[in-house]
Amino acid sequence: MPLLLPKSHGITHEMSWSGRPGGTTWGTALPSHATVAHTEPTTPTQLIASTSFDSDWVVVRFHNNLNGATNTDSLVNIKVGAASSEVTIIPNLMAGWVSDTNAFCQYTFPLRIPAGSRISATHRSVRTGVNVYCFVELFGGNQSMHWTGTGVEAVGADTATSSGTAVTPGTTHEGTLTSIGTNTYEWGYVFPMTMGNTDTTMTAEITGFDIATGSTTGDVIPGLENFWSGSNTGEFQGHFPDGRYCRIPASTTLYLRAQYGGVAEARDYIIYGVY
Amino acid sequence: MYALTKPRALLRESNVSNTTRPSATVGTIITSHATIAHTEPTTPTQLIASTSFDTELVRVTFHTNSATATDTSTLVNIKTGAAASETTLIPNLMAGFCPAFSPNQGIKYEFPLRIPAGTRLSATMRSVRTNQPMYCIIELFGGAPGAYWVGTGVEAVGANTADSGGTPVTVGTTSDGTLTSIGTNTYDWGYVTMHGTNNGDTAMLGNNSVWDMASGSATTALLSGLDEWVVNGSTTEVTYNPLQGRYYHVEPGTTLYIRGQSSGNAEDLDIIIYGVY
DSSP: OOOOOOOOOOOEEEESOOSSOOSTTOSEEEEBOSSOTTOOOSSOEEEESSOSSOEEEEEEEEEOBOOTTOOOOEEEEEEESSTTOOEEEEEEEEOOSBOOGGGOEEEEEOBOBOTTOOEEEEEEESSSSOEEEEEEEEEESSOOSBOOBSOEEEESOBTTTTBOEEEOOBSSSOOOOEEEEEOSSOBSEEEEEEEEOSOSSOOOEEEEEEEESSSSGGGBOTTOOOEEEEEETTTEEEEOOOOBOOOBOTTOEEEEEEEESSSOOOEEEEEEEEO | OOOOOOOOOOEEEESSOTTSOOOTTOSEEEEBOSSOTTOOOSSOEEEESSOSSOEEEEEEEEEOBOOTTOOOOEEEEEEESSTTOOEEEEEEEEOSSBOOSTTTOOEEEEEOBOBOTTOOEEEEEEESSTTOEEEEEEEEEEOOTTSBOOBSOEEEESOBTTTTBOEEEEOBSSSOOOOEEEEEOSSOEEEEEEEEEEOSOSSOOOOEEEEEEESSSSGGGBOTTSOOEEEEEETTTEEEOOOOOEEEEEOTTOEEEEEEEESSSOOEEEEEEEEEO
């Protein structure tokens, strides 16, 4: 039986973007390091100078970071703090292999960010001196209508390659459950994401994938089955934004298996948790 | 801010089996009336025979219902109840101008909605095109009591079943468009979402647009927090919406207005606003 919560009397909304909707450069440009691959730029790019209310829901979108027959692996850190004192609050968001605004790579997190926070971001990539365009939207300002955490953890990220952990899918059957990594904190919300690997000739696929606590089928976590994604031969990875409220105890080693509609092609995965 | 506890285990079920191989034809085919446009078929198509737990979150995904230079306006009703006794639970979901499942993943809706265990779910599709199939995926989540507010019904404001569309609103270009009345809600809402698709225009411009909701026709009536909803379009006559439902209290008897601004030239879009109560 759901908890009997009163309806919210209103929310507040602020964004890192404003004004007229745009095209390929809509949002804030986040440049990767000018000369060194897989390295954060020294200076984060400011997204919001000072948040005006206590946020309890954060939406992050990326677009326009792909190129035909090219590896565009990218990871973005969302940070809080004054200039030169930034700390990462949302680590290693996959932001490569993303197309235009019709196919945003979108993340959603029930995450508390106090009023007065400065929000910024850095972009590390296999490519130097390239932009990915970023939107951040914050919601809150009233009593929360949902569970809200205070931090985000990423399991499976590989900053040395600006990517995640490779998983080879099955085709006519489920692939092998592959260890992604172990969480440190107790999670209340889970959001997985996938991105192309170093293969620069991506195949067009529909993918379903499941998350587990071990390497056998019986370890698949109820409720964390059948996440969806898709891709095309333009080196584009489509995403189905699919966060789910589910408790994962601390120190759980998370596994993932995938099945493709076509031929097998490994993709990278990261699993995010709000704690 | 309430100190809600972390959710416990999660349950999920769907009309797509976990053992189904992923493909561009995944989901249940629902079909518009064989001969009469804008009319529900007599017999709803079953999606789930009997739900196995009390649902708290419903996600509906439509895909593969578009054609170049063609009006594909479509509305879908999600229903509960035994065969021949169905009643509509989620009315008039916009499902036309809808891309294929990959890579843009179709049109998606989420509703924090309670559906009791043991419920049969079905759907009907009305469309400007007769005998037209499309795909519907429904996913149910539950078992995490207390993690978020959950309602018991969904209301649609602005639907026009006579043309299988919504209420046309002309967007502004270099400035916000005019706040246009969409309709008045009957119930006390706790969650709001929206969708926009093209109307009878069969030459979509491929603009991005953002939309603001209001409780009146003046700028001062804008509802803080219900601003900047994103709709994307394509010249191949499809529209895309990021998932963007919001918890928000809208009192019954509120006449809802909306305005839009486009990245390109002015073009009408049909709008429907949905509320969970």
